Amino acid sequence: VLTQPPSVSVAPGQTATITCGDNNIGSKRVHWYQQRPGQAPVLVFLDDFHRPAGFPERFSGSRSGDTATLTISRVEAGDEADYYCQVWDSTSDQSVFGSGTQFTVL
Amino acid sequence: QLRESGPRLVTPAETLSLSCHVSGDSVTGSGNYWGWVRQSPGRGLEWIGSLYYRGKMYYNSSLSSRLTLSTRTSGNQLALSLTSVTAADTAIYYCAAYTLGGTVYGPDDRNYFDSWGRGILVTVSS
Numbered sequence: 518v519l520t521q522p523p524s525v526s527v528a529p530g531q532t533a534t535i536t537c538g539d540n541n542i543g544s545k546r547v548h549w550y551q552q553r554p555g556q557a558p559v560l561v562f563l564d565d566f567h568r569p570a571g572f573p574e575r576f577s578g579s580r581s582g583d584t585a586t587l588t589i590s591r592v593e594a595g596d597e598a599d600y601y602c603q604v605w606d607s608t609s610d611q612s613v614f615g616s617g618t619q620f621t622v623l
Numbered sequence: 624q625l626r627e628s629g630p631r632l633v634t635p636a637e638t639l640s641l642s643c644h645v646s647g648d649s650v651t652g653s654g655n656y657w658g659w660v661r662q663s664p665g666r667g668l669e670w671i672g673s674l675y676y677r678g679k680m681y682y683n684s685s686l687s688s689r690l691t692l693s694t695r696t697s698g699n700q701l702a703l704s705l706t707s708v709t710a711a712d713t714a715i716y717y718c719a720a721y722t723l724g725g726t727v728y729g730p731d732d733r734n735y736f737d738s739w740g741r742g743i744l745v746t747v748s749s
Contacts, residue, residue: 548735550668557717557730557739558660558668569737605734610681612658612734617667 519602519615526621532591535618537602540583545604547585549578553598561600562587589620597622625740631642633747636690637675638710643701643718650694650701650730652676656721657701658736659692660715676731708747715742 520538527533534570537547550558560569562578565585575590589596602615629641641659648655672682672692678703682690691704701718719736727733 544736552668556738557742558719559739560735562738563735592681598668602734603668603670605730607731609684610730611684612670612673612681612730614660614668614670 519604519613521600521602521615521618523616524619524621526623527589527592528623529592529594531592533592533596533620535587535589535600535620536584537615538584539604541606541608542585545603545606547578547580548603549576549587550601550603551596551598551603558601572609576608592622594622596620625720625738627716627718627740627743629743629745631743631745633708633712633745635709635747639703639705639712639745639747640717641718641743641745642695643703644645645699645720647700648720648722651696653726654692654699656727656730656733657694658719659701659703660717660719660736660739662717663711663714666714671703672717672733673730673734676727679729681730693704703716710747713745715744717742724729 549562552558553562561576565580577585577588600618605612624646626644633639653676656675660672661669674680689706693702718740720738722738
């Protein structure tokens with residue numbers, strides 16, 4: 518189970534962090550998706566540290582122990598969305614999504 | 624580009640059948656893999672299953688007894704069949720894909736989705 522905070526709120530221009538934790542996250546590579554209301558998810562970060570071509574550099578990813586973090590710098594109103602992490606569990610051959618974080622720009 | 628289609632209302636205990644029309648890539652190519660993800664109203668994303676090169680498939684263990692995923696070369700489509708549906712299967716069903724190129728060796732190699740369809744809301748109700 519990938520645990521994410523249910524909600525995160527940040528004022529415009531500030532920095533936001535959204536975490537994704539799992540006791541067995543180990544060597545699993547973590548991917549992140551942004552889902553705006555009424556829209557399909559969009560891949561915003563992949564394999565822990567890589568940003569898809571053309572995606573804003575304000576989005577970055579990191580890892581520490583059993584927690585992966587998506588950081589959004591210089592937050593903008595358009596960043597408001599739900600964010601999900603995802604990993605592949607090679608032990609069970611299953612893909613797993615995190616519980617999701619509702620990100621609000623104050 | 625991905626586009627889901629199928630009935631939007633399914634009767635309980637019946638079979639939910641969806642198609643995903645793929646344009647721009649071959650559903651049988653080695654450089655792609657495909658998947659289905661669903662989202663119940665007001666809930667998070669749930670992985671349904673993934674299809675890799677040469678027909679290698681991976682199913683959500685909670686759905687595997689009722690689920691069949693396949694590709695149809697005629698029409699370059701993906702297909703999803705979920706039997707014995709209940710109200711708990713009411714959700715937006717998304718077709719998703721990896722399209723960034725290169726040879727994909729399997730889910731341990733790559734397992735994220737860079738392209739998504741718009742989704743189709745399927746309601747299970749009598």
